[in-house]
Amino acid sequence: MTNVSVNTNVGAMIALQNLNKTNSQMEVTQNRINTGLKVASAKDDGATFAIAQSQRASVSSLDAVKDSLSRATSSVDVAMSAGESISDMLTQMKEKALAASDTSLDTTSRVALNTDFEALRDQLTKTMQNAKFNGINLIDGSLPGLEALANADGTSRLTVAAQNLSLGGSIVTLATTASFATSSSAGALLTTIDASINNVSAALAKMGTSSKSLEAHLTFIGKLQDSITAGIGNLVDADLAKESAKLQSLQTKQQLGVQALSIANQAPQQVLSLFK
Incomplete structure (x- = not known):
């Protein structure tokens, strides 16, 4: 009892x-x-909280990666835009030189064509020098290339090679003082201009490939960040x-x-x- x-x-x-x-x-x-949250602090579940915090750090770090890739993409896009303008100007310069190579052309007309030719030549240099984004110029020869972060640890990077489009360089072989006074001197410039146009086209193709790679990786990083965030939610939500x-x-x-x-x-x- x-x-x-x-x-x-x-x-x-x-x-x-x-x-x-x-x-x-x-x-x-x-x-x-x-x-x-079912795990709001280490008191709720220490192991799960530690894993979630580690993954949150990765998500935060990937924001820096996305910023780096976005800046690099913008720098390449600005360089490509300037490169396309330079290619157009070279085409116009070829037109002027070709017209001036006509032996039937009078001196006054040839002088006028040369004036236009020199204006385009000088504008080409100005375009090249002003192709900057965030202080980075990929076509003036000041940098060997550009590196962008590729992962959250900073151990991997994407490299974009610079393309020097300066006059008198290996791509734009036209001299900084190029001009013509006679039909023969105008004709002699045509080969150099043609080579420069082809070289610029090849350089633009390389930059275009780099731009696509940056954009593709930026898209992947965004998806990776979403997947990690979803994983964190599965752990703690x-x-x-x-x-x-x-x-x-x-x-x-x-x-x-x-x-x-x-x-x-x-x-x-x-x-x-x-x-x-």
């Missing part, structure tokens, strides 16, 4: 333990609903539908626990009836 005591109410103690347990579980569930159902269950248990505790607290009063 269970001892009846007014000093030690075992029933109340058990009811209180169960009620405290229910309240503790209810607090956890409410926190999950409030934060949307709470199932709110499940937590909502659990909350209702715990609320019912809490009410029953309070009722059980109330009943257990009334037990010592039954001792009074024994002394009547």
